[in-house]
Amino acid sequence: MQTTLTDSAEVAADFLNSGGVVAFPTETVYGLGAGICHPEAIRKVFRAKGRPGDNPLIVHIYNLEQLADVAAEINGNARVLIERFFPGPLTLVLKKNPLVPDSVTAGLESVGVRCPANLVAREFLSYCSCPVAAPSANLSGLPSATSWESVYEDLNGKIDCVLRGKPSAIGLESTIVECSGSVPILLRAGAITLEQLQAVLPEIRVHVITDAEEAPKSPGLKYPHYAPKASILFCSPNESVLIEPSSAYIGLSEPPEGVSLFRICLNLEEYGRELFSFFRHCDAQGIKVIYCELPANCGLGRAIRDRLLRASGRH
Ligand code: AMP
Ligand code: MG
Numbered sequence: 001m002q003t004t005l006t007d008s009a010e011v012a013a014d015f016l017n018s019g020g021v022v023a024f025p026t027e028t029v030y031g032l033g034a035g036i037c038h039p040e041a042i043r044k045v046f047r048a049k050g051r052p053g054d055n056p057l058i059v060h061i062y063n064l065e066q067l068a069d070v071a072a073e074i075n076g077n078a079r080v081l082i083e084r085f086f087p088g089p090l091t092l093v094l095k096k097n098p099l100v101p102d103s104v105t106a107g108l109e110s111v112g113v114r115c116p117a118n119l120v121a122r123e124f125l126s127y128c129s130c131p132v133a134a135p136s137a138n139l140s141g142l143p144s145a146t147s148w149e150s151v152y153e154d155l156n157g158k159i160d161c162v163l164r165g166k167p168s169a170i171g172l173e174s175t176i177v178e179c180s181g182s183v184p185i186l187l188r189a190g191a192i193t194l195e196q197l198q199a200v201l202p203e204i205r206v207h208v209i210t211d212a213e214e215a216p217k218s219p220g221l222k223y224p225h226y227a228p229k230a231s232i233l234f235c236s237p238n239e240s241v242l243i244e245p246s247s248a249y250i251g252l253s254e255p256p257e258g259v260s261l262f263r264i265c266l267n268l269e270e271y272g273r274e275l276f277s278f279f280r281h282c283d284a285q286g287i288k289v290i291y292c293e294l295p296a297n298c299g300l301g302r303a304i305r306d307r308l309l310r311a312s313g314r315h
Contacts, residue, residue, distance in 0.1 A: 002157075003158070003159055003162060004161045009024075010127050017127075022160060024124045025165030025168065026168065027168060027169045028174045029144040029146050029168050030146065036100055042133055048159050049155075050140040053103075055106060055135075056108055057134060058174070059131045059134075060125060061125070062115070063115070069130070071095060071111060074094060075180075078179040080200050081177060089117070090177065091175065091177070092112070093113075093178040095110060096111035104133045112176060137154070137159075138154050144226065145276070146273070146276050147168070167277070171275060174192075175188060175191065175193075176188040183204075183205055184197075193298075193299050194206065226279075227313070230279070230282050231290070231312075238254075240257070243258035247289040250291075271304055292308050294308060
């Protein structure tokens with residue numbers, strides 16, 4: 001299959017509206033979209049990524065009018081979060097409208113919904129004739145793609161079109177809050193922080209994944225994720241570690257002595273934005289070990305920590 005590169009949201013939406021699969025930029029990471037009214041295109045998304053069929057897709061909407069086509073019920077907690085954080089990097093898990101195909105939600109009774117804020121994403125969605133189901137636009141298990149070049153590297157020849165935009169401003173996947181029950185639950189940390197959520201919904205709980213969980217609340221959380229080919233090891237500021245040959249470092253502090261490639265980030269925002277592209281860069285350079293500084297488990301640090309721990313295989 002030929003993959004068309006375009007800078008036109010309208011051209012990209014034409015591909016989607018005729019049953020194609022299209023990668024597009026968002027503020028979190030690039031998404032790989034199919035119209036929820038095109039079941040064959042949904043199957044193509046799973047095939048192109050090599051994504052397990054029991055890992056549901058997030059449905060992207062342009063405006064609140066489309067929300068009724070996707071969700072069957074929007075309770076008070078969901079309304080509070082929509083009012084405060086839409087459009088933005090927040091996914092709500094809500095009771096699903098029967099119109100949404102089971103292949104999108106992996107047979108769950110709930111659906112993940114997000115309304116992105118990125119202007120190119122919004123323009124693209126405005127031309128799409130139905131809501132767009134989209135996981136991250138990377139091969140399953142690899143770090144998410146935060147630039148169109150990374151999408152192209154993973155998916156050239158497997159998808160119909162890439163809508164080129166700028167690198168993702170946040171660089172980490174959306175915060176996910178399960179909102180279909182009476183108590184909201186944070187399923188995945190992201191740029192909308194737990195503290196921001198607590199400010200409007202103090203009763204929110206944090207989901208803890210256990211191996212014994214029979215029906216995971218968010219099926220995707222049980223799969224290995226975000227992992228570069230290099231091994232991930234952790235180091236604390238000023239700690240002297242025995243450096244493996246061909247190693248790299250990313251974090252907020254000075255790198256340990258002896259690493260051949262490093263990225264010192266000015267703040268957590270930069271750390272989150274650079275993390276996945278740094279992983280991919282390290283793989284391209286043949287780096288074997290990436291030392292990472294684990295930020296404290298608060299604010300944006302919670303999301304970075306989560307991705308680092310899962311990339312290292314410890315979650
Ligand atoms: P990705 O778009 O690749 O970041 O993956 C989407 C994430 O959203 C996965 O971890 C899914 O398990 C999660 N997700 C999507 N829909 C639902 C849902 N209905 N309930 C719980 N988690 C969901
Ligand atoms: Mg993903």
